[in-house]
Amino acid sequence: MPSTRQPQLCLILMFLALIGSVPLLQAALELAAGARPQALEVFRQKPTAPNLRRYEHDLTEASRVAGWLRPWAQYVLFAGLGDGGGKTLVGRAGWLFYKPGVQGLTDRPAHGSHTVEEAAAAIVDFRDQLQARGLRLLIVPAPNKESIYPEYVTRRAAGLGAVPGAGTRALLQQLAAAGVEVADLFALFAAGKTNATAPLYLAQDSHWSPAGVELAAQLVARRITGRGWLQTGTTAYLCRPAPIERVGDLLDMLQLPRTLTRETVPCRQVVRADDGAPYRDEPGAEVLVLGDSFLRIYATDEPGAAGFSAHLARELKQPVLSLINDGGGATLVRQELCRRPQLLAGKKVVIWEFVERDLRLATEGWPRVSLPPPAHP
Amino acid sequence: MVFTTHIFLFYFLPLFLLVYFSLPARWRNLWITLASYVFYGWWEPWFVTLMLFTTLLDFIWGRVITRTGATPGQRRAAVAACVVTNLGLLGFFKYYMFAATTLNQLLAAVGVGTFHIWQVVLPIGISFYTFHSLTYILDLYRGHATPARSFTDFSAFVALFPDLVAGPIIRYKTLAAQLAARETTVARFASGVSIFVLGFAKKILLANPAGDVADAVFGAEGPLVLEAWVGVLAYAFQIYFDFCGYSDMAVGLGRMLGFEFLKNFDAPYRAESITELWRRWHISLSTVLRDYLYLPLGGNRLGPVRTYGNLLVVMLLGGLWHGAKWNFLAWGAYHGLWLAVERWRGKQSLCPALPRPARIGLTFVLVLFSWVLFRAENLTAAAHYFGALLGLTTPGAAAPLLAASLYTPHHLLVLAVCAWLVFQPVQAHDWVQQPLTWNRVAALAPLFLAALAAMFAQSFNPFLYFQF
Numbered sequence: 001m002p003s004t005r006q007p008q009l010c011l012i013l014m015f016l017a018l019i020g021s022v023p024l025l026q027a028a029l030e031l032a033a034g035a036r037p038q039a040l041e042v043f044r045q046k047p048t049a050p051n052l053r054r055y056e057h058d059l060t061e062a063s064r065v066a067g068w069l070r071p072w073a074q075y076v077l078f079a080g081l082g083d084g085g086g087k088t089l090v091g092r093a094g095w096l097f098y099k100p101g102v103q104g105l106t107d108r109p110a111h112g113s114h115t116v117e118e119a120a121a122a123i124v125d126f127r128d129q130l131q132a133r134g135l136r137l138l139i140v141p142a143p144n145k146e147s148i149y150p151e152y153v154t155r156r157a158a159g160l161g162a163v164p165g166a167g168t169r170a171l172l173q174q175l176a177a178a179g180v181e182v183a184d185l186f187a188l189f190a191a192g193k194t195n196a197t198a199p200l201y202l203a204q205d206s207h208w209s210p211a212g213v214e215l216a217a218q219l220v221a222r223r224i225t226g227r228g229w230l231q232t233g234t235t236a237y238l239c240r241p242a243p244i245e246r247v248g249d250l251l252d253m254l255q256l257p258r259t260l261t262r263e264t265v266p267c268r269q270v271v272r273a274d275d276g277a278p279y280r281d282e283p284g285a286e287v288l289v290l291g292d293s294f295l296r297i298y299a300t301d302e303p304g305a306a307g308f309s310a311h312l313a314r315e316l317k318q319p320v321l322s323l324i325n326d327g328g329g330a331t332l333v334r335q336e337l338c339r340r341p342q343l344l345a346g347k348k349v350v351i352w353e354f355v356e357r358d359l360r361l362a363t364e365g366w367p368r369v370s371l372p373p374p375a376h377p
Numbered sequence: 378m379v380f381t382t383h384i385f386l387f388y389f390l391p392l393f394l395l396v397y398f399s400l401p402a403r404w405r406n407l408w409i410t411l412a413s414y415v416f417y418g419w420w421e422p423w424f425v426t427l428m429l430f431t432t433l434l435d436f437i438w439g440r441v442i443t444r445t446g447a448t449p450g451q452r453r454a455a456v457a458a459c460v461v462t463n464l465g466l467l468g469f470f471k472y473y474m475f476a477a478t479t480l481n482q483l484l485a486a487v488g489v490g491t492f493h494i495w496q497v498v499l500p501i502g503i504s505f506y507t508f509h510s511l512t513y514i515l516d517l518y519r520g521h522a523t524p525a526r527s528f529t530d531f532s533a534f535v536a537l538f539p540d541l542v543a544g545p546i547i548r549y550k551t552l553a554a555q556l557a558a559r560e561t562t563v564a565r566f567a568s569g570v571s572i573f574v575l576g577f578a579k580k581i582l583l584a585n586p587a588g589d590v591a592d593a594v595f596g597a598e599g600p601l602v603l604e605a606w607v608g609v610l611a612y613a614f615q616i617y618f619d620f621c622g623y624s625d626m627a628v629g630l631g632r633m634l635g636f637e638f639l640k641n642f643d644a645p646y647r648a649e650s651i652t653e654l655w656r657r658w659h660i661s662l663s664t665v666l667r668d669y670l671y672l673p674l675g676g677n678r679l680g681p682v683r684t685y686g687n688l689l690v691v692m693l694l695g696g697l698w699h700g701a702k703w704n705f706l707a708w709g710a711y712h713g714l715w716l717a718v719e720r721w722r723g724k725q726s727l728c729p730a731l732p733r734p735a736r737i738g739l740t741f742v743l744v745l746f747s748w749v750l751f752r753a754e755n756l757t758a759a760a761h762y763f764g765a766l767l768g769l770t771t772p773g774a775a776a777p778l779l780a781a782s783l784y785t786p787h788h789l790l791v792l793a794v795c796a797w798l799v800f801q802p803v804q805a806h807d808w809v810q811q812p813l814t815w816n817r818v819a820a821l822a823p824l825f826l827a828a829l830a831a832m833f834a835q836s837f838n839p840f841l842y843f844q845f
Contacts, residue, residue: 003812004813006815007814007817007818008563008564008566011567011570011571011818011822012563014822015570015574016391018825018829019386019387022387023387047422049421052419052422056383056384056419059383059384059388060382060383060384066383066833069829069833070830070833070834073830073833076830077787077831080786081785082786083586083785083788085834089781089782090781097781099782102778102781102782103593105778106593106596106597106598106773106775106778106782107596107597107598108597108598108599108773146778150775150777153781154781154784157775157777157778157780157781160774160777160778165775166598166774
């Protein structure tokens with residue numbers, strides 16, 4: 001029908017232009033940059049399933065058009081429809097949450113999963129290895145933000161209080177049964193969040209706030225000194241305000257085309273009382289702190305000297321030594337310690353922090369890690 | 378390769394169309410075959426050799442069956458050999474591990490030693506292309522079709538990439554004439570683009586977000602009653618828009634090449650009974666099961682009891698066709714029983730006295746229950762889910778948190794649009810039959826752009842029916 005021919009042609013041309021222009025534009029940009037068009041890489045490798053998967057993945061990731069459109073699509077979904085994509089969950093009052101962490105609380109354990117048992121076995125084994133060297137171990141599971149503040153995830157969770165995952169509860173029970181010392185931040189934070197003047201977690205970030213850091217450091221210091229593992233030192237530290245503006249990791253994960261808001265974080269930097277120098281780790285310290293990004297935040301990140309280790313040092317009145325592996329609190333940090341056993345020299349106490357969600361999401365799982373035999377003097 | 382991926386949309390499809398329309402008509406079937414092998418081999422290149430092997434075998438069996446001078450006995454033997462070969466391969470790849478595991482469990486239960494189970498990789502889409510081939514052989518045997526002109530035609534029919542891995546199941550006799558000669562017109566191509574875009578949008582904009590909701594609930598430890606209902610509702614929408622979206626895209630791609638595939642869905646959730654549902658849902662599978670299983674079993678010609686039995690057997694095998702899981706058998710049995718009950722009541726809805734919307738609603742609820750069997754990880758999980766739907770299970774400690782993943786404005790909007798669309802009398806397939814106006818172009822263009830943009834923001838999400 002003549003009356004429909006023009007719309008038909010228009011639709012066809014538009015469709016073909018859309019699907020045809022993307023590869024042509026991509027090739028033109030690659031050629032202009034002096035590179036070989038990536039699409040041709042398929043002819044330079046054997047057509048095996050892994051090679052084809054990798055080729056397809058690389059081609060998709062390298063797409064300029066996808067790179068331009070993705071942030072805007074994500075922006076519309078987030079700002080317009082409250083959807084944070086695969087990693088971020090949009091909560092209440094501007095709070096964001098790490099979606100896999102929330103799923104870890106709501107999902108049933110995978111069929112045949114033995115993660116809790118494996119984690120408990122790895123921790124007990126690590127404790128025993130340290131004990132054989134005359135060292136004490138204190139476990140510090142950092143609660144997921146959603147475990148402490150479920151009411152900010154959804155209004156329907158307002159009456160829940162704090163909800164550590166079923167796996168976390170089982171792990172704490174198994175560790176208690178095995179006589180492993182654990183600093184229970186769940187109970188502390190659950191009680192502390194009502195008393196604290198500021199939230200214990202950041203709104204746009206999956207990590208604890210400066211208030212949470214200080215509360216955790218106080219508990220850990222009390223536990224170590226209370227058990228008589230360590231005497232309080234003599235180095236006096238002070239705190240000075242060091243507020244920062246920070247883009248939370250959860251907001252960052254959204255990969256939006258522009259940053260919407262920055263969160264003002266009222267950090268308190270730890271400085272030496274004698275010369276006012278910002279806190280620094282000390283290799284010869286008696287305490288070694290192992291952990292993940294919960295140690296890194298405010299320490300190697302801005303403003304520096306305001307993280308967990310700094311505040312722990314202030315409570316203990318002596319410097320500590322930190323070994324941090326971002327995202328690797330469960331296993332990678334232990335493996336790194338194996339490669340650098342000299343860090344244990346002169347230590348009396350090892351504090352091992354890992355985030356609750358690692359019970360399900362730990363990159364390397366929970367294998368036992370054998371420390372090298374101690375070097376005899 | 379998956380239709381909703383960067384590589385298919387921006388590399389495979391434009392290159393395929395460019396070469397296809399540059400070739401003279403007599404070379405096009407060969408190009409379809411070669412390109413389809415690339416499309417299929419993208420998952421695992423050795424799958425192509427299996428497909429080529431069965432295609433060659435079926436082509437030869439077809440020649441034997443239709444050979445001049447072949448006796449009825451020879452023809453019967455040839456068709457039996459072909460059915461055994463095809464179903465044997467399908468059975469081995471699809472059901473070996475299930476059968477071996479079950480046997481091992483039985484052996485262990487009676488205290489007998491178990492045996493080693495090989496890890497068998499299921500070639501994607503094998504159920505679909507095996508059925509394509511079988512319909513060819515059976516139609517030849519029955520005299521309902523003529524043998525393929527050439528191996529190229531036959532291999533193009535079996536491998537035809539638009540319907541290769543998730544249907545619709547197309548019979549050779551439907552495409553025979555089109556394989557020999559087909560016309561590509563501007564109107565047909567535009568209609569193909571229209572329905573392709575609608576199918577693409579169904580998958581990306583509706584099925585995938587609905588799937589997020591369904592996955593969250595079905596994976597949860599003891600959801601609350603409301604969330605359990607929302608979860609199964611979301612799954613009902615996901616599986617419909619996912620599968621129907623794929624079928625629409627297949628029909629659209631076929632139309633771009635000049636083929637005409639039959640409609641695979643006809644507003645199934647508007648059905649007033651389970652019997653009617655199966656006239657509207659996955660129509661190509663329903664008709665294949667009817668013509669090649671139900672009727673040969675005697676259909677309704679051997680008395681009521683035998684009819685009920687035949688319905689049950691067909692639905693059990695239909696369930697098993699979806700995969701080697703007890704869930705699918707239970708799902709098939711559930712549908713078979715309802716079909717038998719409705720047949721006993723004279724093919725009527727359960728409550729014919731109710732007004733039509735209520736009959737549709739009642740059927741929809743029955744279908745929702747069946748989706749629990751279909752979606753749950755195993756029968757135990759299905760039982761727990763039924764408990765959650767009825768408020769009989771203890772919710773998980775963190776169950777209220779599930780609300781945050783489900784009731785986002787995005788998900789609520791998607792579920793509302795799904796709910797509105799599934800009950801519309803005019804579906805995508807019918808919509809594109811009407812003349813393409815400027816208004817429709819103005820609707821389709823932004824829809825395609827929005828779906829493309831959303832595709833870039835989504836993680837990889839293959840079609841549900843690929844696993845079958």
